[in-house]
Amino acid sequence: MSQHYPVLLVTVPLLSAFIISGLSWVKKSLCYPLALLALGTSVFCAIGLLLRVLDAGAVEYHLGGWVPPWGIAYRVDLLNGLVLVVVSSVAFVNLFATHKTVQKDFPEKMGIFYTLYVLFATGLMGITVTGDVFNLYVLLEIASLTAYALIALGKPDRAPLASLNYVFIGTIGACFYLLGIGYLYIMTGSLNMADIASLLPPIYHSKAVLVAFIFCMVGVLIKMGFFPLHVWLPNAYSCAPEPSSSLIAPLMTKVMVYVMIRLIFSVFLPDFSFHVLHIDHALVWLACLAIIMGSLLALAQKNIKRTLTYIIVSEIGYMVGGVWLGNRLGMSGAILHILNDAIMTLCLFLAVGNIAYRLKGLELQDLKGLFRKMPVTMAGFVAGGLSVIGIPPTCGFFSKWYLISGAIQAGQYGFMAALLFSSLVNVVLFFRIIEIAYFEPMESLHGAASGHGIRQEAPLSMLVPLLFVAISLVVVGIYSGTIVNHLIIPVLPKGIG
């Protein structure tokens, strides 16, 4: 049984998605338990897989028994083992947390929503687990197409337009990636990552390989919303309904960062990315720009959901910059930050989801007196905020520590300065929100809505996941040394100094 974990991880939710869409015609109330079951199986498989990889090294699964490079291979090492656990658990926790909102906001579309939800998770887990570059493209499109639909479920005046813009830009990104694969195929005649990696080194100086690298990277950078290519991200994520945005925002961008790392580590190899090409400095500077602009734009927003989307833009800068620092500390920081950023983004978006469940608007002035109204939710929000700022012992501190140490080791003081600057901006950002929510007197409309009792917390089924995520922020922070030593350092390729 356990040798089939890599494929069960993907096929169980994939088939369940079809069953859910069928069930939505017959019995709507069964859709949610089935989605829970499907994603629960994925979490179980992902954790089992990670433990097995820790125990016995990388696992390779040949679909249909076809040996690579002819067949499609799923390959799990520590790096994607970790990402798989993150993706499946975030999807699972968020599914649990947002059920009440789904029931309240679009009860008639519940079947469709859960179908798309499970398909989206399938796509992301497939991207993570696969060892075939074309398979990755197909699963990327599955994830993107479902993301477009999930976003379009939002408010009818803005969400379809935001989603359509995402379709345009996302398609360009995926097509660029596909073109890059085409050039790789011309040069090597293979689509298997390990096979391509073994065939590439003698032709590193070929122009076609360079073109392939550029197309793949630009495609992936578009999909992750790296700064100059980020324009689709804030609109798409802030117009999406809360249950979708707290699923897509923590996962999509992080998985794309994983794809970039995978391309560097296992397809083009670090030797090509860092020694043959000399673009690492340029990309680190672009990442600085992403961090600074993301933070400043976040500061300019008046809606907390939009603020959070711009924070994601700057966090993407952290990870891309960390990877392109090209040393062990920076890379460890970037990979650790995939884990941490997924958790803290989930924490913040879940808190926003709870706020939106009780409040009409998410503008800053709507938040007045919110600490008295929703103390537990706001505690979760503050925990997420502290982690984004980077205050120990929350996990955000530790990845930032690794990134800054990496920047100093690489002599990239600009990147260090950008990280510190963004931390400062985040302090201003979150304390402004906390100040409004804590000190400003409550508006009369809040009191009127709830009668005499001011306290009006979100339902328990939304609070428990939020608190769970907030506590895991601290737990992951405390154990980050262990995570880095056992899960991250072993996956770093040898060519990195």
Place this chain on the structure above:
Amino acid sequence: MEALIHQIVAKYNYWLYIILMMIGLYAMIAKNNLIKKLVGMNIFQTAIILFYVSIGVKKGATIPILEEHGAGMGEHAVRVADYINPLPHVLMLTAIVVSVSTFGVALALAVKIYQQYKTLEEDEILMRLREK
């Protein structure tokens, strides 16, 4: 000059795909009507499909249905140069499915936008959004 012409003529399929791709990209950037943008997106995707199809082609080769194989062919079971490479073509079947479904999702979104704003011109929609 002659070398340049030779470059263009010998590799006309690549030039064509680049031209098509640029037409698509231009439509996506410059057109104001959302449906025209969508068509641009479709042309963009089709260009890549053409690119893939053309890399599988070999001069003088035929479709990959084996006429004879095994005995009497020397040490190779199949003479590779006689048959075009089917793999990129098969990959493009998947890519066509992807591009059709992307187009479908995008059209559905365009319908929703039209229901909301009664127009598909982007500037009018943005003006309407700004008024609110």
